[in-house]
Amino acid sequence: xxxxxxxxxxxxxxxxxxxxxxxxxxxxxxxxxxxxxxxxxxxxxxxxxxxxxxxxxxxxxxxxxxxxxxxxxxxxxxxxxxxxxxxxxxxxxxxxxxxxxxxxxxxxxxxxxxxxxxxxxxxxxxxxxxxxxxxxxxxxxxxxxxxxxxxxxxxxxxxxxxxxxxxxxxxxxxxxxxxxxxxxxxxxxxxxxxxxxxxxxxxxxxxxxxxxxxxxxxxxxxxxxxxxxxxxxxxxxxxxxxxxxxxxxxxxxxxxxxxxxxxxxxxxxxxxxxxxxxxxxx
Amino acid sequence: xxxxxxxxxxxxxxxxxxxxxxxxxxxxxxxxxxxxxxxxxxxxxxxxxxxxxxxxxxxxxxxxxxxxxxxxxxxxxxxxxxxxxxxxxxxxxxxxxxxxxxxxxxxxxxxxxxxxxxxxxxxxxxxxxxxxxxxxxxxxxxxxxxxxxxxxxxxxxxxxxxxxxxxxxxxxxxxxxxxxxxxxxxxxxxxxxxxxxxxxxxxxxxxxxxxxxxxxxxxxxxxxxxxxxxxxxxxxxxxxxxxxxxxxxxxxxxxxxxxxxxxxxxxxxxxxxxxxxxx
Numbered sequence: 001x002x003x004x005x006x007x008x009x010x011x012x013x014x015x016x017x018x019x020x021x022x023x024x025x026x027x028x029x030x031x032x033x034x035x036x037x038x039x040x041x042x043x044x045x046x047x048x049x050x051x052x053x054x055x056x057x058x059x060x061x062x063x064x065x066x067x068x069x070x071x072x073x074x075x076x077x078x079x080x081x082x083x084x085x086x087x088x089x090x091x092x093x094x095x096x097x098x099x100x101x102x103x104x105x106x107x108x109x110x111x112x113x114x115x116x117x118x119x120x121x122x123x124x125x126x127x128x129x130x131x132x133x134x135x136x137x138x139x140x141x142x143x144x145x146x147x148x149x150x151x152x153x154x155x156x157x158x159x160x161x162x163x164x165x166x167x168x169x170x171x172x173x174x175x176x177x178x179x180x181x182x183x184x185x186x187x188x189x190x191x192x193x194x195x196x197x198x199x200x201x202x203x204x205x206x207x208x209x210x211x212x213x214x215x216x217x218x219x220x221x222x223x224x225x226x227x228x229x230x231x232x233x234x235x236x237x238x239x240x241x242x243x244x245x246x247x248x249x250x251x252x253x254x255x256x257x258x259x260x261x262x263x264x265x266x267x268x269x270x271x272x273x274x275x276x277x278x279x280x281x282x
Numbered sequence: 283x284x285x286x287x288x289x290x291x292x293x294x295x296x297x298x299x300x301x302x303x304x305x306x307x308x309x310x311x312x313x314x315x316x317x318x319x320x321x322x323x324x325x326x327x328x329x330x331x332x333x334x335x336x337x338x339x340x341x342x343x344x345x346x347x348x349x350x351x352x353x354x355x356x357x358x359x360x361x362x363x364x365x366x367x368x369x370x371x372x373x374x375x376x377x378x379x380x381x382x383x384x385x386x387x388x389x390x391x392x393x394x395x396x397x398x399x400x401x402x403x404x405x406x407x408x409x410x411x412x413x414x415x416x417x418x419x420x421x422x423x424x425x426x427x428x429x430x431x432x433x434x435x436x437x438x439x440x441x442x443x444x445x446x447x448x449x450x451x452x453x454x455x456x457x458x459x460x461x462x463x464x465x466x467x468x469x470x471x472x473x474x475x476x477x478x479x480x481x482x483x484x485x486x487x488x489x490x491x492x493x494x495x496x497x498x499x500x501x502x503x504x505x506x507x508x509x510x511x512x513x514x515x516x517x518x519x520x521x522x523x524x525x526x527x528x529x530x531x532x533x534x535x536x537x538x539x540x541x542x543x544x545x546x547x548x549x550x551x552x553x554x555x556x557x558x559x560x561x
Contacts, residue, residue: 019306
């Protein structure tokens with residue numbers, strides 16, 4: 001009789017233990033890890049936050065910052081990175097992650113100050129910070145240091161690309177706005193050809209020439225009204241073309257800047273902003 | 283040899299543990315379903331994903347994927363919705379489940395205007411002998427797909443021929459009748475400048491177009507008659523031809539614009555006033 005009683009107790013306790021406690025910290029963490037690796041960061045953050053109420057976990061705290069960072073929510077990422085304790089095994093990583101988020105938010109004095117602090121520290125990621133700072137310099141209006149010292153922190157395989165960026169930044173292939181205007185004043189359309197706007201340049205040349213010729217022949221054959229109309233049209237095209245050539249040079253230069261900036265940003269993206277690789281989802 | 287009583291005990295133990303695990307999953311599904319009913323779609327998706335994560339035996343695969351799809355659809359996250367309806371389709375256990383997930387997949391594709399994809403799914407269902415009895419429903423969504431493809435005449439034919447919905451059939455017919463023929467507007471402006479604009483109700487623009495073309499046509503022809511060939515070429519090329527081609531483009535643009543207004547008005551009615559089932 002006593003045996004059966006014990007058996008029932010044992011059986012019922014085992015049976016109830018088979019029920020899944022979805023809200024136990026372990027299960028919350030397991031589920032959050034699944035969401036994190038499924039790139040469902042918003043839900044993963046919610047679950048991790050729930051888990052942190054019960055358990056103090058440095059890894060989870062760090063993963064929350066990575067989740068925010070992956071969603072490009074720099075503000076929250078920065079706030080959460082500030083909460084990583086010095087004793088955390090992810091403290092070093094949190095510094096370079098902070099620098100990345102600051103860079104994505106805005107390249108300003110705070111970014112440079114944090115970068116300098118990290119570079120001058122004995123951090124494992126001091127060189128990463130140095131590389132990120134120098135690459136960010138390419139996107140700012142600050143004067144660049146000497147090429148040799150600028151290239152120091154970069155790896156051998158990065159040096160060629162960075163060196164090309166450096167040269168482009170120092171000597172951008174801009175077109176002079178004044179020269180474009182002067183050229184078009186001398187030969188209509190030549191300013192646009194100088195800014196590589198060949199189609200517009202040839203059209204401007206032909207139209208200005210045509211209206212000038214029409215005005216000239218109409219004056220010659222004593223048709224003053226028509227001659228003045230063509231003269232006005234010709235003058236309009238002439239002046240408009242000079243203005244257009246200056247604008248074309250400005251557009252050309254804006255394009256050069258845009259392509260340069262995009263190139264640098266793509267390079268940084270490709271390099272993951274010099275942050276370490278994490279194997280959270282292996 | 284295990285005695286009979288021990289066997290019975292083991293059997294009870296085995297079946298009860300599985301029943302208890304199952305019941306917690308069942309509860310979780312009910313909870314998620316409740317969230318969905320209360321339009322808390324974000325939370326519903328979280329709870330359904332939780333259910334999927336712990337449902338090792340994939341007992342709730344179809345239901346969870348299907349409901350996640352519906353939640354994403356309700357939140358206008360159509361790409362994700364299509365993804366989960368496809369998963370539901372792959373996990374369907376019977377023809378009804380398969381049909382429902384396919385139909386929802388098509389409806390989401392209609393809403394995100396990937397109408398070619400919706401057409402493909404609906405045609406597959408239409409050609410599937412298992413769903414002959416559901417032909418009406420499939421055709422109903424085919425009609426809607428035509429509406430979202432801006433093919434109102436075809437939509438009318440589908441609704442009318444299959445006697446699906448008289449309101450929708452009438453609406454499609456009205457819209458189709460009101461629509462302007464873009465080609466007619468364009469080509470009649472080739473013949474008489476301004477006629478395309480008159481056809482689309484843009485009388486001022488039509489009159490101006492006609493006036494400019496008459497003026498520059500006259501000047502061009504006059505120049506040629508007076509042997510001023512160069513003047514004729516210049517006026518003809520830079521003024522008459524410019525206004526003539528502009529008139530054709532203008533007529534085409536007006537027809538497209540007016541058609542867009544008509545179809546937008548109809549879609550607006552369907553969104554806010556139509557009481558029947560919508561994608």
